[in-house]
Amino acid sequence: MLSRYAAWFGLALVIAMFVWLRLGWIQQAVVTQQCLAGAVTIGCSIRAWAVAASHGWVTMVALLFTVLSLRWSFPLTAWLAAASGGVAMVLYHPEPGAAALLIGVLRLARYQVVLHKRA
Numbered sequence: 001m002l003s004r005y006a007a008w009f010g011l012a013l014v015i016a017m018f019v020w021l022r023l024g025w026i027q028q029a030v031v032t033q034q035c036l037a038g039a040v041t042i043g044c045s046i047r048a049w050a051v052a053a054s055h056g057w058v059t060m061v062a063l064l065f066t067v068l069s070l071r072w073s074f075p076l077t078a079w080l081a082a083a084s085g086g087v088a089m090v091l092y093h094p095e096p097g098a099a100a101l102l103i104g105v106l107r108l109a110r111y112q113v114v115l116h117k118r119a
Helices: 002-026 029-036 042-053 057-071 075-090 094-118
Strands: none
Touching: 002 029, 002 042, 002 075, 002 094, 029 042, 057 075, 057 094, 075 094
8 A cells, every 4th residue: 555655755755855956945045146156065066956957958858758658658657757747847847847747647647547456
């Protein structure tokens, strides 16, 4: 029973972690001013990575996993499509992120329904 919900809890955890990253590091005025002033801290490194990720490669990864989840019906590809779609939505790419999240969630739910009927 726990394994049935583990994928959903993991998905919610990944998306919540990136929401915290966006709201806690990218959009914080104090961190932004500190990094623009030339401070070299781990916070500035995390912020630089997140800003670089928000420039398109996260969207490409989300769409790649979405195509893979449509091509092969493995729960891992569906979960990766949903997780990367959620991350893309959080990191400023709402349209392709929403599509990847929706397709990934529907594929994951379908896989779990089929698996539940077999048991």
